[in-house]
Amino acid sequence: MRIPCPHCGERGNDEFFYLGAAGLTRPAADAQPEAWHDYVYLRDNPAGKHSELWQHAHGCRRWLVVTRDTRTHAVFSAVDATP
């Protein structure tokens, strides 16, 4: 799989560290344990479009949100995770 880093250009995925699903919402500090369990452990596992956090660890070191097709590894977009 090749990831088009918005800063460095297209690179092989072995230059990146993978974290997991992007866009998780952290529960409030006083949320119920069920909400924390969901946040920490439970993940969707879509066959298709999926947004994930990848860090260009061997390149520009930026965290990116990469949206790809989990079936084909086609990448739809790669943008900075934070502005």
Added chain:
Amino acid sequence: MVEHSAFAGAQAVTATQGGTTVRAIEPLSVVSVTAWRGQEAALADAVRATFGLDLPQAGRWTAHAGLTAIWAGPGHWWLQRGGRSALMQELAALGDHAGLIDISDARAVLRLRGPLARDILLGLLPLDLHPSVFTPGQVASTIAAHMTVQVRQLDDKPTFDLSCLRSYAGSLWRALELASAGPPRLSALSA
């Protein structure tokens, strides 16, 4: 203080093959410069006013009067001078706009120069180094044998500088040796 080569464990600090040489570039003074949020333009102005140097765009490096600026990421550059110099003091005024870290002792640099340089790197780096794609003035941070390596093209001989963490210096030397032992690729294809 006694300077020790980062490549002291290598068989030689200079090696030659087919008119292509590799040698250690040391000592070097290197300072990591990271613009504070919203201070990139002010930092660029200060560098231009003080050193007559334009901070490079993404994937590029610039130099003026012995001071080299290497892009290292968004809002992040390395400023570098040959030899041991008081670079931190020289750059101190930039501290109004950026975080400065002296990384001189954290880095080791090999310079690969000559007709086989590109062919050797093709066996080491997962980058497109074709002269139509990667040219003098460009820099990229990538992997070489699992190590993070910054590769910078200096000229058309071609000459490349490879910078790695100092503790990986011996491993990078060995990886270059192995890459050098492989068959030439690009020149054979274009011959």
